[in-house]
Amino acid sequence: MGGASMGRSGVAVQGIAALDIALWDLKARRAGLPLAKLLGAHRDSVDVYNTSGGYLSMPIKEVLENIDLARARGVGGIKLKVGSPDPSIDLKRVEAVREHLGDDVPLMVDANQQWDRITATRVGRVLENFNLTWIEEPLDAYDAEGHAALAATLDTPIATGEMLTSVGEHAVLIEAGSSDFVQPDAPRVGGITPFLRIAALADHKGRGLAPHFVMEIHVHLSAAYPRTAWVEHFEWLEPMFNERLELKDGRMIIPNRAGLGLSLSEQAAAWTAESAVFGSGA
Ligand SMILES: [Mg+2]
Numbered sequence: 001m002g003g004a005s006m007g008r009s010g011v012a013v014q015g016i017a018a019l020d021i022a023l024w025d026l027k028a029r030r031a032g033l034p035l036a037k038l039l040g041a042h043r044d045s046v047d048v049y050n051t052s053g054g055y056l057s058m059p060i061k062e063v064l065e066n067i068d069l070a071r072a073r074g075v076g077g078i079k080l081k082v083g084s085p086d087p088s089i090d091l092k093r094v095e096a097v098r099e100h101l102g103d104d105v106p107l108m109v110d111a112n113q114q115w116d117r118i119t120a121t122r123v124g125r126v127l128e129n130f131n132l133t134w135i136e137e138p139l140d141a142y143d144a145e146g147h148a149a150l151a152a153t154l155d156t157p158i159a160t161g162e163m164l165t166s167v168g169e170h171a172v173l174i175e176a177g178s179s180d181f182v183q184p185d186a187p188r189v190g191g192i193t194p195f196l197r198i199a200a201l202a203d204h205k206g207r208g209l210a211p212h213f214v215m216e217i218h219v220h221l222s223a224a225y226p227r228t229a230w231v232e233h234f235e236w237l238e239p240m241f242n243e244r245l246e247l248k249d250g251r252m253i254i255p256n257r258a259g260l261g262l263s264l265s266e267q268a269a270a271w272t273a274e275s276a277v278f279g280s281g282a
Contacts, residue, residue, distance in 0.1 A: 009169075013165060013166070018191075020190060020192055020193050021192055024192040025260045029259035034257065034258060035220040035221075035259060042223065044254055045248070045252060045253045047077065047230045048247060049075060049078060049108060049133075051078075051079045052066040052078055052079075054081055056083065064100050074247030074249065077106035077250070078107055079110055081110050082094065082111050082114075083112055083113075083114025087119065087123045091126055107130065107132055108133045108134050108136060109135055111137055113139060117143075120139055121154075125154070128156055132157075134158065134180065134181050136158075136183070138150060138158065138160075141161075147176070147178035147179055148176045151178060157181055157208070159208075160181075162188075164184070164189065166194065171201055174198075175205075179207065181207060182198065184198045186211065202227075203225065203227060208227055208228035209225045209229040209230070215245060216245065216262055218231050219231045219255075220254065223254050239265060239268070240264065241263065241268070242264070243261060243262055
């Protein structure tokens with residue numbers, strides 16, 4: 001399917017990812033192990049952060065309220081969106097959030113590729129004062145050289161990789177020294193099999209791991225990563241499953257159920273079919 005004629009990225013690869021992830025889930029179920037344990041877990045829980053509705057359009061008062069709700073739920077780290085047309089607005093918001101959190105709570109910012117190299121360097125220098133855990137996607141997702149220069153310039157760690165769609169694309173950025181935290185997205189890169197290749201490259205180069213989105217899969221993959229690893233908390237997919245991932249003291253607990261540890265909710269199950277026939281059948 002897909003790869004040969006449609007290229008090694010995009011919708012064909014995301015189609016393959018669904019099958020790849022289902023097969024890993026099945027393999028772990030057959031072994032009677034949570035996926036993290038099948039892969040060789042290094043921990044029983046993973047540091048968890050979320051964006052708490054800290055989006056650019058949200059007034060700071062609401063951002064701070066959302067942060068308190070997230071922290072009360074057991075989320076450990078807080079990520080704030082930056083990349084406003086006027087960087088001084090970003091800096092004021094970061095300052096307000098850092099003051100609200102105190103010095104010890106992990107805080108990250110995410111620019112979603114909004115800066116050019118000069119802006120990223122200038123804003124990044126000011127951000128050094130806030131003890132950030134990382135600055136995410138400061139530049140265009142494919143600008144390996146720019147990210148590497150920024151990572152060399154700043155003490156604050158750089159994170160990037162959520163937009164990349166293959167092992168090869170990740171390899172280019174990892175080899176270039178583009179980031180301190182590598183951020184693959186298993187469904188986007190073609191599933192757990194390619195994700196593990198990216199993780200092996202990142203480990204070899206001594207990088208941290210902070211996968212993008214889909215905590216239901218990534219909690220297992222981050223638990224099985226030998227170095228610093230985070231998981232990103234998102235409620236968005238929760239209606240699809242009967243189970244809920246447990247948060248405690250700033251960490252997400254690896255479910256002790258076999259496989260991914262998930263079963264489809266009635267709502268999601270209604271979208272599935274027992275079997276399907278492709279082509280005309282003639
Ligand atoms: Mg991001």
